[in-house]
Amino acid sequence: MEFKVKTIKTDVLVIGSGGAGARAAIEAANNGTEVLLTSKGPITRSGITPLADGGMTAVLSIDDRDSPEQHFKDIIQEGRFLSDWNLAFALAKDAPKRIQELIAYGIKFMMSSGKLLQLSSPGETYPRSIYLEGGGHQLMLGLKRQISYNLNITLMEDTLIIELTKQNDRVNGAAGINMRTGELLLISAGAVILATGGNEQLWPHTDTPPQAVGDGCYLAYQAGAELVDLELIQFYPLVAIYPESVKGTLITYEVVLDPELCGGKLINAHDEEFLSYNPLPSRDILIKQIFSEIAKGRGTAHGGVYLDLTLSDIQKPRIEKSIQEMIPHTHKYLQDLDVKLLEDRIEVAPGTHFTLGGVHIDEWGQTSIKGLFAAGEVAGNLHGGNRAANNALTETQVFGYRAGKKAARYASSVNNRDFDPSILLQFERKLNAFFQVKDSPVRPDKLKRKIKELMSKYVGFERSETGLKRALQELSIIRQQSEQIGIPETLYYNLQLQEAIEVEIMINVAEMIILSALERTESRGHHYRRDFPQDNPDWLVHTLISKEQDQMKIAKKAINYELSI
Amino acid sequence: MESGLITVNILRFNPESGKSYYQKYLLPAQEKRSVQEVIRLIYHELDATLAFRDYNCFQGVCACCMVKLNGKAIRSCSTFVNVGDEITIEAVNFGRIVKDLVTTLDS
Numbered sequence: 131m132e133f134k135v136k137t138i139k140t141d142v143l144v145i146g147s148g149g150a151g152a153r154a155a156i157e158a159a160n161n162g163t164e165v166l167l168t169s170k171g172p173i174t175r176s177g178i179t180p181l182a183d184g185g186m187t188a189v190l191s192i193d194d195r196d197s198p199e200q201h202f203k204d205i206i207q208e209g210r211f212l213s214d215w216n217l218a219f220a221l222a223k224d225a226p227k228r229i230q231e232l233i234a235y236g237i238k239f240m241m242s243s244g245k246l247l248q249l250s251s252p253g254e255t256y257p258r259s260i261y262l263e264g265g266g267h268q269l270m271l272g273l274k275r276q277i278s279y280n281l282n283i284t285l286m287e288d289t290l291i292i293e294l295t296k297q298n299d300r301v302n303g304a305a306g307i308n309m310r311t312g313e314l315l316l317i318s319a320g321a322v323i324l325a326t327g328g329n330e331q332l333w334p335h336t337d338t339p340p341q342a343v344g345d346g347c348y349l350a351y352q353a354g355a356e357l358v359d360l361e362l363i364q365f366y367p368l369v370a371i372y373p374e375s376v377k378g379t380l381i382t383y384e385v386v387l388d389p390e391l392c393g394g395k396l397i398n399a400h401d402e403e404f405l406s407y408n409p410l411p412s413r414d415i416l417i418k419q420i421f422s423e424i425a426k427g428r429g430t431a432h433g434g435v436y437l438d439l440t441l442s443d444i445q446k447p448r449i450e451k452s453i454q455e456m457i458p459h460t461h462k463y464l465q466d467l468d469v470k471l472l473e474d475r476i477e478v479a480p481g482t483h484f485t486l487g488g489v490h491i492d493e494w495g496q497t498s499i500k501g502l503f504a505a506g507e508v509a510g511n512l513h514g515g516n517r518a519a520n521n522a523l524t525e526t527q528v529f530g531y532r533a534g535k536k537a538a539r540y541a542s543s544v545n546n547r548d549f550d551p552s553i554l555l556q557f558e559r560k561l562n563a564f565f566q567v568k569d570s571p572v573r574p575d576k577l578k579r580k581i582k583e584l585m586s587k588y589v590g591f592e593r594s595e596t597g598l599k600r601a602l603q604e605l606s607i608i609r610q611q612s613e614q615i616g617i618p619e620t621l622y623y624n625l626q627l628q629e630a631i632e633v634e635i636m637i638n639v640a641e642m643i644i645l646s647a648l649e650r651t652e653s654r655g656h657h658y659r660r661d662f663p664q665d666n667p668d669w670l671v672h673t674l675i676s677k678e679q680d681q682m683k684i685a686k687k688a689i690n691y692e693l694s695i
Numbered sequence: 696m697e698s699g700l701i702t703v704n705i706l707r708f709n710p711e712s713g714k715s716y717y718q719k720y721l722l723p724a725q726e727k728r729s730v731q732e733v734i735r736l737i738y739h740e741l742d743a744t745l746a747f748r749d750y751n752c753f754q755g756v757c758a759c760c761m762v763k764l765n766g767k768a769i770r771s772c773s774t775f776v777n778v779g780d781e782i783t784i785e786a787v788n789f790g791r792i793v794k795d796l797v798t799t800l801d802s
Contacts, residue, residue: 171750172800175759180752267756288793310793312710340749375729375775379753459754466755466773467729575739622710623746623794625738 131565131619133558136313137549140166140284141541142534143304143319145291145346148177149266149523150506151325152273153228153530154495154537158323159282161538166317167277168289168306170341170628174270176287178327178338178507182266183382183457185251185520186527187258188225192248196256198222205521208253208412209514210655211670212359214690216493217512221521221528223695228527229260237272238263240455251384252412253518265459266523288623289315291345292560292631294322294353294502295553301353301501302546305553309628312621314557318549320541323495323533324350324504328485329639330363333590334582335481337369337380343632344639346508350489351642351677356498358510358672358687359487360639361647361657364517365591367416369481372432375467381437381478382457384410384519386471391452393442396420396435397475398428403441414516414655417480421591424479434479439472446472480591484522486513486656487646490672490687493695495533498676501540505533511672511689515655561621564630570616574629577615580608581636589644594660598648605644609637638682645684646673699723702781703733705745707795717783718742724778730771731760734784734796746795761787762796 142158144151147169155167170176189196201222206213233239240247240261250257262269277283291306295318303318329344330336351357368386370379386394389407396405404423405411411419420435430436442449449472453461464471488510495503506526513521588601612633617626650673652666653659674687703720720737728736731751738745750759751772760771763785776782786792790799 171748172759175748175752175757175800176750180757181754264756265754267752267754287799288797310799337753339751375732378751459756463753463755463773573743575743618744620711623797625746625749626743 131562133621134313135316135554136308137316137318138166139318139547140164141320142323142537143168143317144323144325145304145349146177146325146327147173147285147287148179148325148327148506149269149273149526150530151323152270152277153527154323154325154505154534155283156273156276156280157531157534158538159280161535163282163320163538163541165283166286166319167283168286168291170288170290172287173277173285174267174274176339176341178342179523179526180267180270181337181339182523183380184262184265184269184523185259186229186262186523187254187520188229188260188524189222189258190226190229190246190248190260192245193256196258200255201225201258204253204255204518205513208516208518210516210665212514212654212672212689214511215693216690216695217491219693219695220493220532221512221525224528224531225524228524228531232269232272232527235272235276237269251519252410259520261456269523290628290631291349293553293557294349295550296353297546297548297550299500300544301499303549305557307621309621309623314554314621316549316551316554318547320544320547321501321503321537323537324489324502324508325506325530326508328507330482330485332581332585332636332640332643333363333482334586335369335371335479337366337378337481337483341632343636344485345635346504347488347639347642348635350497350502350504351638351675353499353502354677355502356490356687357488357642357675358490359646360510360643360675361650361673362486362515362655363482363643364413364484364486364656365417365480366483367413367420367480368437368478370476371434371479372477373469376464376469378481379460379464380483381460381476383416385452385456386437386439391456392439392449393444394437394439395441397438397441398423398435399430400428412516412518417591418658420480430477432477434477436475437478438475484517486510486515486517493532494536495529496536501544503533503537505529515657564615564617564627565619567614567616570614572611572614572616574615574617574626574633577608577612577633578629578636581633581640584608585640589647591656592658592660593647595648598644601644602641605637605640612637641682642675645682646675649673649684699725699778701728701733701776701778703737704781704783705737705795706783706785708786708792710794727775727777730762730764730769730774730776730784733776734771746793746797748797759800761789763787
């Protein structure tokens with residue numbers, strides 16, 4: 131196949147247009163650099179941020195007892211002591227400023243008597259959760275508006291970035307495909323920021339979009355960067371699993387199970403309650419209770435439990451009010467699909483929700499490779515073993531800002547914007563290999579299903595050495611099968627091509643996760659080893675994955691327990 | 696109309712040839728399906744060349760899954776079709792058509 135090639139020079143390349151990528155692009159542009167912002171889909175209509183409920187955290191002047199120091203301590207405690215102290219403190223310290231900026235951008239938060247509505251979520255010593263009106267989608271609309279005003283930012287949507295390029299030891303650009311124009315892209319950049327989100331789609335039950343397969347992890351790995359704690363994937367306790375039409379819908383447990391807001395109950399297949407609701411348990415504890423109920427054979431037909439709001443002690447109008455105020459879109463969406471949150475028993479199960487591990491960064495988003503930065507969920511050493519509610523969107527803003535600022539400064543110090551065309555040959559060979567296999571029975575979407583089944587079976591919440599080793603064996607079979615993938619021959623919005631590339635990412639990220647899960651021989655936060663059911667103080671350390679001589683290498687890395695910011 | 700089937704006519708557009716044409720698919724179905732499920736099933740089971748936006752916001756707000764169903768713009772995630780129905784699905788008039796059901800979604 132003949133390829134059309136487009137070359138682009140920019141100062142800062144930001145990959146991913148969710149909350150972190152958008153904020154990074156704005157900050158890099160505000161610091162006087164030209165920014166190219168690429169996204170796998172259309173901004174505000176792709177990625178994970180638009181799906182978020184809209185809770186954020188910041189120490190504001192609502193409760194005088196609270197302080198950034200307390201917010202920091204809560205992150206460390208909730209993270210089961212795997213968080214990098216500088217990152218946790220940066221989040222706590224910068225959050226109020228970033229929220230004030232969002233308000234200045236015209237992004238609206240829920241108010242109560244003229245002040246920001248601020249409530250307490252599990253894991254918060256004092257109430258510090260605030261709520262975007264219209265959730266993560268409204269956050270993205272506001273950030274998109276800022277981007278459209280900013281002439282230093284070029285937005286390129288429906289664009290897959292497939293390789294990072296390097297010159298000596300510095301990342302100096304990337305190669306990819308623009309699926310709208312069918313062009314191969316060769317991008318030269320002074321600095322690159324990864325803001326690609328997580329890899330929740332390696333598992334079958336999740337509340338994330340199909341594209342969340344871990345692009346940034348794999349790009350960083352290929353470029354030689356350090357990745358930490360990949361075994362830690364956060365499950366969210368309540369994700370709808372049946373009926374099929376509503377599968378994947380997150381139902382905010384912090385609202386529906388709260389004894390004052392809604393008072394909903396979880397019920398097993400024997401019609402029994404099995405939880406204590408006051409106080410509401412943190413996520414890692416709650417999912418353990420739900421999984422344990424299912425494991426004891428008291429799960430529903432589709433492998434979950436029931437959420438039932440009719441058993442609440444609270445008057446129905448009060449429940450309706452809570453739902454209308456806190457989760458109106460979820461309520462309406464379910465209603466449109468003939469599921470009544472207030473009347474029906476809904477089958478729910480824990481689903482993958484947030485990738486805790488990822489690319490190792492410092493407090494400015496700098497990875498272990500020069501010229502390469504990371505911000506948001508793709509980064510790995512902030513939340514540790516468990517992320518408390520509502521810190522994720524705050525992370526996007528705090529670290530998007532920090533990475534954008536630092537990457538702009540770095541890009542300004544690097545004058546070279548040369549292209550390395552050798553990457554194109556390699557890239558064209560890879561695409562032609564996909565196109566050359568005619569009428570292949572191996573379709574990438576089918577392989578994705580196999581990877582998900584494998585991860586669910588052996589690398590779900592409960593893990594063991596035997597299971598993880600079997601997972602590695604079965605994964606190597608899928609890897610062999612993936613060499614036979616054949617797809618239609620076009621670069622114009624070719625979903626099969628996107629999925630073929632995503633399968634390669636998923637196989638490699640799955641292997642990194644399994645190796646990391648084998649390495650951590652203890653149970654902590656969202657990593658539960660049946661053969662090592664207790665936490666172990668010797669494991670107050672990151673698992674570390676890096677590439678050495680083209681091999682995945684697993685090791686340990688000390689956690690930064692010093693505050694130096 | 697046949698029972699146990701949903702008959703789907705999709706307006707295809709190939710950007711390389713510039714040609715548009717309707718393609719008919721017969722999708723086995725035992726129960727009502729959302730239009731989004733119908734499109735996903737056609738892609739996964741019948742035709743890997745079909746281009747569509749595979750995205751959910753799970754809140755009905757993102758408009759990414761919008762298509763024209765029998766000439767009328769709808770959110771495919773939350774619009775049902777019944778077994779035995781014959782339907783026509785086309786791209787929305789919302790931005791430029793990239794391929795098949797995918798548009799640039801520019802406002």
